[in-house]
Amino acid sequence: MLRLDKLVKTYKTGDQALKAVELEVPEGQVLALIGPSGAGKSTLIRCINRLVEPTSGKVQLGDVELTTLSSSGLRRERRRIGMIFQEYALVERLTVMENVLSGRLGYVGFWRSFLRRFPQSDVDEAFRLLDRVGLAHMADKRADELSGGQRQRVGICRALIQNPALLLVDEPTASLDPKTSRQIMRLICELCKERGLAAIINIHDVALAQMFVQRVIGLRFGAVVYDGPPDGLTPDKLTEIYGEEDWEATIEAIGDDEDEEVAAQ
Amino acid sequence: MPVRETGSVKEWQRRTGRESLFHWVLWLIGIAIFAYCWQRISESTTWFFVWDAPRIANDIWTRATPPRWEYITQLGKPIWDTLNIATLGTIFALILAVPVAFLAARNTTPSAYLIRPIALLIIVSTRSINSLIWALLLIAIIGPGVFAGVIAIAIRSIGFCAKLLYEAIEEIDTTQVEAITATGASRWQVMAYGIVPQILPAFAGIAVFRWDINIRESTVLGLVGAGGIGLQLSSSLNVLAWPQVSLILLVILAAVVISEWVSAKVRGAII
Numbered sequence: 001m002l003r004l005d006k007l008v009k010t011y012k013t014g015d016q017a018l019k020a021v022e023l024e025v026p027e028g029q030v031l032a033l034i035g036p037s038g039a040g041k042s043t044l045i046r047c048i049n050r051l052v053e054p055t056s057g058k059v060q061l062g063d064v065e066l067t068t069l070s071s072s073g074l075r076r077e078r079r080r081i082g083m084i085f086q087e088y089a090l091v092e093r094l095t096v097m098e099n100v101l102s103g104r105l106g107y108v109g110f111w112r113s114f115l116r117r118f119p120q121s122d123v124d125e126a127f128r129l130l131d132r133v134g135l136a137h138m139a140d141k142r143a144d145e146l147s148g149g150q151r152q153r154v155g156i157c158r159a160l161i162q163n164p165a166l167l168l169v170d171e172p173t174a175s176l177d178p179k180t181s182r183q184i185m186r187l188i189c190e191l192c193k194e195r196g197l198a199a200i201i202n203i204h205d206v207a208l209a210q211m212f213v214q215r216v217i218g219l220r221f222g223a224v225v226y227d228g229p230p231d232g233l234t235p236d237k238l239t240e241i242y243g244e245e246d247w248e249a250t251i252e253a254i255g256d257d258e259d260e261e262v263a264a265q
Numbered sequence: 266m267p268v269r270e271t272g273s274v275k276e277w278q279r280r281t282g283r284e285s286l287f288h289w290v291l292w293l294i295g296i297a298i299f300a301y302c303w304q305r306i307s308e309s310t311t312w313f314f315v316w317d318a319p320r321i322a323n324d325i326w327t328r329a330t331p332p333r334w335e336y337i338t339q340l341g342k343p344i345w346d347t348l349n350i351a352t353l354g355t356i357f358a359l360i361l362a363v364p365v366a367f368l369a370a371r372n373t374t375p376s377a378y379l380i381r382p383i384a385l386l387i388i389v390s391t392r393s394i395n396s397l398i399w400a401l402l403l404i405a406i407i408g409p410g411v412f413a414g415v416i417a418i419a420i421r422s423i424g425f426c427a428k429l430l431y432e433a434i435e436e437i438d439t440t441q442v443e444a445i446t447a448t449g450a451s452r453w454q455v456m457a458y459g460i461v462p463q464i465l466p467a468f469a470g471i472a473v474f475r476w477d478i479n480i481r482e483s484t485v486l487g488l489v490g491a492g493g494i495g496l497q498l499s500s501s502l503n504v505l506a507w508p509q510v511s512l513i514l515l516v517i518l519a520a521v522v523i524s525e526w527v528s529a530k531v532r533g534a535i536i
Contacts, residue, residue: 049447051443051446051447075449075450075451077449078447083447085440085443087440089440089443090444091441091458091459092438092462094462102445102448102458105448105449106448106449106450110451110453110457113454113458158444158448162449168447
């Protein structure tokens with residue numbers, strides 16, 4: 001469904017953030033993108049919706065080639081790509097409802113959106129989504145009054161109300177505590193399953209990634225060095241992705257966590 | 266080296282010996298310049314007038330007190346004019362300053378090489394000329410009166426408001442803008458949802474701050490004939506009607522205090 005073909009991004013400073021990345025994501029697959037800071041994870045997902053312009057290569061979403069689109073064509077395609085951010089990136093001074101509805105901006109004309117006269121169907125959907133993530137009672141609160149976990153839920157609603165085919169998720173849990181992190185990851189994965197959504201999740205926490213996804217991509221210096229199932233991440237593989245470190249503890253922790261999960265259920 | 270070892274003790278000083286010597290020389294030069302300037306000013310001062318100042322001040326004080334209270338009936342209209350000059354001038358200035366600010370801000374300007382310098386030029390040129398001088402020019406062009414005062418205040422304020430506003434625009438959180446862009450929003454929608462909510466508090470703060478300054482500035486515009494209470498002030502000064510002058514000063518003081526209070530309240534409510 002999504003195909004990256006020899007995707008290259010070279011920044012003006014000469015840093016090559018992506019080196020001919022090849023990646024294919026089938027319909028409905030949730031995959032985690034791991035790798036050290038500066039490996040090009042953020043650049044990779046931003047090249048897909050062209051928040052960062054790729055230097056060369058192709059991005060194929062369905063049968064549309066995104067890299068050559070005009071600005072209006074790009075806007076139309078961006079509606080099919082939801083994005084969730086590390087620091088939530090909610091518009092702080094707008095209400096929760098306005099933040100969620102801002103996911104519909106690509107479908108609504110300027111004046112309607114400016115006057116906040118969204119179609120009733122959009123408002124209904126917004127309430128449904130807020131209810132799904134457990135924030136229906138917060139609709140009128142200002143975004144900056146919410147806690148981190150609640151903000152990220154609003155971010156998820158904003159991405160989903162676009163009715164996307166693909167979800168790009170950039171470090172969704174980096175600013176959250178361990179428990180909220182798991183809840184948010186679980187929520188994202190559940191929602192993807194419910195809607196048959198494909199998702200690319202950038203994530204630092206290897207253990208958390210292994211807990212929730214079906215496929216892991218390891219990125220190092222802008223190149224894919226691992227592509228496989230989460231339990232294929234042996235200490236050797238992690239060393240290849242991140243560099244020398246004692247990985248036994250990380251892998252053991254995952255085993256413990258999974259036991260806990262089972263016990264909790 | 267700021268750290269010096271004497272035996273087992275490590276002594277630490279803020280500056281090395283050389284640095285502190287340099288420091289003292291700088292101070293010495295500064296003091297010498299100050300003393301020289303003092304001398305030059307004192308040479309070109311007619312000290313007789315200065316020694317005479319307390320007596321003259323006392324003389325004016327006795328003439329000016331008590332204020333001529335009944336004159337207040339004639340000040341209602343001029344102070345109302347002054348308030349209108351300040352308020353209308355501020356509103357016009359804001360209307361013009363918003364587009365200029367968006368054109369001047371690095372992250373919203375359509376062209377950094379062509380349009381941004383023009384916007385910056387507008388900001389610098391309107392800011393650098395005092396409103397009294399704008400008023401003098403405008404009186405020559407559109408004749409004396411309140412309207413000239415309004416335009417003078419407006420022009421003078423454009424640069425001020427636009428500068429503060431464009432700095433606020435440049436300081437916005439870009440991830441919020443990114444998030445709105447990623448939904449497929451158009452350029453104008455990104456502005457309305459991603460940028461405007463972030464700069465609204467700054468905008469409101471700038472508006473009341475400038476209004477507050479403009480009330481003070483518009484009180485003197487009458488001195489050159491651009492309407493408002495300054496007109497009464499200048500005519501009273503011309504006929505040496507000191508009790509009237511003191512009353513006018515009291516009225517101006519009251520107006521400024523009230524405007525300060527209002528703007529403080531408004532700013533408190535926004536933030």
